[in-house]
Structures are given as C-alpha cells and as structure tokens.
Amino acid sequence: MTIPVLPHKTVRQMACYAFDNVMSLDVTGPLQVFASANEELARQGQRRAYDVLVFAEQSGPVQTSFGVRIFADQARDELDLTQIDTVLIPGGDGIDRVRRNPAVVSWFQAASDVVPRVGSVCSGALVLAAAGMLDGRVATTHWSRCDEMRASYPGIGLVENRMHTYDPTGLDGDAHIFTSAGVTAGIDLALALLEADCGRTVALAVARRLVMFLKRPGGQAQFSAYLTPAIGASGQLAGLLEWLPANLQADLSLDAMAARAGMSPRTFSRVFTRDLGLTPARYVERIRVEAARGLLQAGDISISQVARLCGFGHPETLRRAFHRHLSISPQDYAERFGVTVLPV
Incomplete structure (x- = not known):
C-alpha cells in the first residue's frame, strides 16, 4: 500500500480520537509531547511544528476512565482528513465498545487511505486490528491484551517486547500504520514521531523537559x-x-x-x-x-x-x-x- 503524502506544510496537524472511558494519559501524553515541541522550537527562535486537536463522536466533553473530562474540538465526521498528518487511537476501558462500532472501525480504515500516519496507543491497537489494518504488520499493545489479540487476529505479527512499532525507514516497523504498548509508551511513540519530524536534538530536549528517556528504536527490549x-x-x-x-x-x-x-x-x-x-x-x-x-x-x-x-x-x-x-x-x-x- 502506498503511504499517503500531504502537500508540504510547515505545521503538522496531530489528531487524537477520544471516547467514553478513554485512558486520559493515552490522549494527553502524546499530545503534550507535540505541544512541548512547539515550546522548545519557540525557545530556539523557530516556528511551531504542530497543531494538536482532540476529536470524538461529537464535539464537547468526553468522560475519561478516571472521571475527568477531555474536551473534543471536533466531531469525527467533521474532520478534514486531507489536512491531518497523524491520527492516534488511544486505549482505555471503553475500547471494547469502540472496536465493536462498525462506523468507527470503517472510519479508521478509510482514514488510513488519506492520512500519512495512523497509530495506536495501548489497547487502541484493537481498533486497528478490527479494521484489518495490522494484518501482515508487526504490532504491539498493552501486555494484558496480547493473548487476546494473538488469538483473535492471527494475521498480525504480534510482539510483546516492544515499546512501539513506528519506524520512519520501514526497516524495523512501519512508517504508516503503527502501534505502541501500554500507557506511557504512547509518549515514547510521540517522541519517535517528533524525532522523525524535527530531529534528534529537539526530541531529546523535549524528552529531558518531560523527564523521559529518549528510547530508540521502538524495538529495544522493554525491561523498563x-x-x-x-x-x-x-x-x-x-x-x-x-x-x-x-x-x-x-x-x-x-x-x-x-x-x-x-x-x-x-x-x-x-x-x-x-x-x-x-x-x-x-x-x-x-x-x-x-x-x-x-x-x-x-x-x-x-x-x-x-x-x-x-x-x-x-x-x-x-x-x-x-x-x-x-x-x-x-x-x-x-x-x-x-x-x-x-x-x-
């Protein structure tokens, strides 16, 4: 499959889907990386690299798994996919309801034909799996869902011992459709995307600001x-x-x-x-x-x-x-x- 390519843009739009009982850190963690990248670039006298947005079935507040609400900027059907660089699907307690929603699953499948990068955080990989987007690809997810994914989707090259499966070169992962492991691994995935977009120096500066290690590549053994x-x-x-x-x-x-x-x-x-x-x-x-x-x-x-x-x-x-x-x-x-x- 040919990877979609957006016209050259100075600012990438990063969109994350939210749903009832989503894991809040799966949403806010990666998006904070991109927001912090803008701050770091501003300190260096450079223009911002990202716009971030949250979308849901309807715009407005979305209940997270621990009670705090996240505000969705747009409804899913209102999103202009031709302007989106990266779409992320997070995980959480509500993911099983989401992956059994044919409209959502079909939407992500269609989005992959337009959006250059489509990724998952934690158990969000189950939505991509349900859409058939991970068949024949290496993928990972939260350790507690690995057995289920392996049994339900045997066409996926499931690996449990990875932080994420994003690789801009396509040699040790995928540059178009990718996944990440549980919760904070979404931050590591975002750092990898940032490094591919803005270089290692900016990614390392953001990692230090967030008190994170810049883990690379995603296939490193996860003893963390x-x-x-x-x-x-x-x-x-x-x-x-x-x-x-x-x-x-x-x-x-x-x-x-x-x-x-x-x-x-x-x-x-x-x-x-x-x-x-x-x-x-x-x-x-x-x-x-x-x-x-x-x-x-x-x-x-x-x-x-x-x-x-x-x-x-x-x-x-x-x-x-x-x-x-x-x-x-x-x-x-x-x-x-x-x-x-x-x-x-």
Missing part, C-alpha cells in the same frame, strides 16, 4: 519499570514505586525499602513479589539498567559516571547487570547506538 511500575501493584507499594526511579543512588536494600513501605522485610518481600512478579532486588536492578540505558543513549558520559548515577557503584557491577538483562556490555550498547562515551 518506568513502563509498567504499578500494574497489579497494591496501594501499599504505590508510593515506593513512584519514589524509586528518582532515587537510584539511595539505599535500596530489602530492609530500607520495607521500612519505606511500612512493612516488615518478610511481608514486604512477599507482597512485592506477588504484585510485581519480581523480587525487590530484581526489580531495582531492572530500573537501574533502564536508567543506565537512557544515560548511555544521551551520550557524553563515562561508564563510571553512569554506574554511580544509577546506583551500581562500580562499572563492573553495571557491566554484569547489562549482560544479565540485555546480553550486551554498556560500552557495546553505547557504540551500537552511535553514542560517544568517555573512557571508563
């Missing part, structure tokens, strides 16, 4: 606890899980984390493993590895500095953790992604 830290976790652990990524140099021993969570070490270990599917030590190592990956991708930092900043202490400890999780050394990882790393 930033991606799914709270899935299945009890309220007893929520505060700790939010605190951990910003405190990787702290004492993260079993006793210290148990004290912060207000539990005995034995109870903490049992509850943590039950809710997260990992021991506390394994979980901490995973988020430290993910933080190290982000620093190595950003560049201009030594292996020793990375080890210290991420709580490993010694470069050898970092190297062993990288091999356990990624089967590669930190130095090789940096070189593979074209980053200049200072000597150890």
Whole structure:
C-alpha cells in the first residue's frame, strides 16, 4: 500500500480520537509531547511544528476512565482528513465498545487511505486490528491484551517486547500504520514521531523537559519499570514505586525499602513479589539498567559516571547487570547506538 503524502506544510496537524472511558494519559501524553515541541522550537527562535486537536463522536466533553473530562474540538465526521498528518487511537476501558462500532472501525480504515500516519496507543491497537489494518504488520499493545489479540487476529505479527512499532525507514516497523504498548509508551511513540519530524536534538530536549528517556528504536527490549511500575501493584507499594526511579543512588536494600513501605522485610518481600512478579532486588536492578540505558543513549558520559548515577557503584557491577538483562556490555550498547562515551 502506498503511504499517503500531504502537500508540504510547515505545521503538522496531530489528531487524537477520544471516547467514553478513554485512558486520559493515552490522549494527553502524546499530545503534550507535540505541544512541548512547539515550546522548545519557540525557545530556539523557530516556528511551531504542530497543531494538536482532540476529536470524538461529537464535539464537547468526553468522560475519561478516571472521571475527568477531555474536551473534543471536533466531531469525527467533521474532520478534514486531507489536512491531518497523524491520527492516534488511544486505549482505555471503553475500547471494547469502540472496536465493536462498525462506523468507527470503517472510519479508521478509510482514514488510513488519506492520512500519512495512523497509530495506536495501548489497547487502541484493537481498533486497528478490527479494521484489518495490522494484518501482515508487526504490532504491539498493552501486555494484558496480547493473548487476546494473538488469538483473535492471527494475521498480525504480534510482539510483546516492544515499546512501539513506528519506524520512519520501514526497516524495523512501519512508517504508516503503527502501534505502541501500554500507557506511557504512547509518549515514547510521540517522541519517535517528533524525532522523525524535527530531529534528534529537539526530541531529546523535549524528552529531558518531560523527564523521559529518549528510547530508540521502538524495538529495544522493554525491561523498563518506568513502563509498567504499578500494574497489579497494591496501594501499599504505590508510593515506593513512584519514589524509586528518582532515587537510584539511595539505599535500596530489602530492609530500607520495607521500612519505606511500612512493612516488615518478610511481608514486604512477599507482597512485592506477588504484585510485581519480581523480587525487590530484581526489580531495582531492572530500573537501574533502564536508567543506565537512557544515560548511555544521551551520550557524553563515562561508564563510571553512569554506574554511580544509577546506583551500581562500580562499572563492573553495571557491566554484569547489562549482560544479565540485555546480553550486551554498556560500552557495546553505547557504540551500537552511535553514542560517544568517555573512557571508563
């Protein structure tokens, strides 16, 4: 299929569909990336690159899954697809009703013939799947819907271990129809789109402003606890899980984390493993590895500095953790992604 191409425009219009019980972050997360890109470009003395809009079945307020309403700028049928660069379909509790709506499914299928980029966030991939748009393509979705997608749509090349499937080159994903994994992966998808549109420097600046890692490419192994830290976790652990990524140099021993969570070490270990599917030590190592990956991708930092900043202490400890999780050394990882790393 030939990818639609819009006439040259200085400003890209990015549209996201909203529906009752949509996951609010699936909508606001990606659109914030594009809005922040405009702010960054303005700081550099450049013109904005994006217009963002939300559309729905009708214009007006749309109820999200946690009660706050999002305002839809336009009704779906009023959208001029010839002026749209990118359409995103988010996920959420209401997605099953949406994917069983023939009018919506047909609309997205028709939109793909006109719009250069059509993507999904989280379980929004189920709508694209229902429209047949993912047949023969690599796709991903929220981990909790992967088994269902695999069984219902066997023609899709489903991969669970990816952040997103967007690739402007078409070599490791798709430049026209693409998907992303759960919730915050939509932000990573938006950063990838931004990088393709405006370059790595702008994308990295926006990622830093949003306190995100610029993850690239979408096919990198997803060991990130930033991606799914709270899935299945009890309220007893929520505060700790939010605190951990910003405190990787702290004492993260079993006793210290148990004290912060207000539990005995034995109870903490049992509850943590039950809710997260990992021991506390394994979980901490995973988020430290993910933080190290982000620093190595950003560049201009030594292996020793990375080890210290991420709580490993010694470069050898970092190297062993990288091999356990990624089967590669930190130095090789940096070189593979074209980053200049200072000597150890």
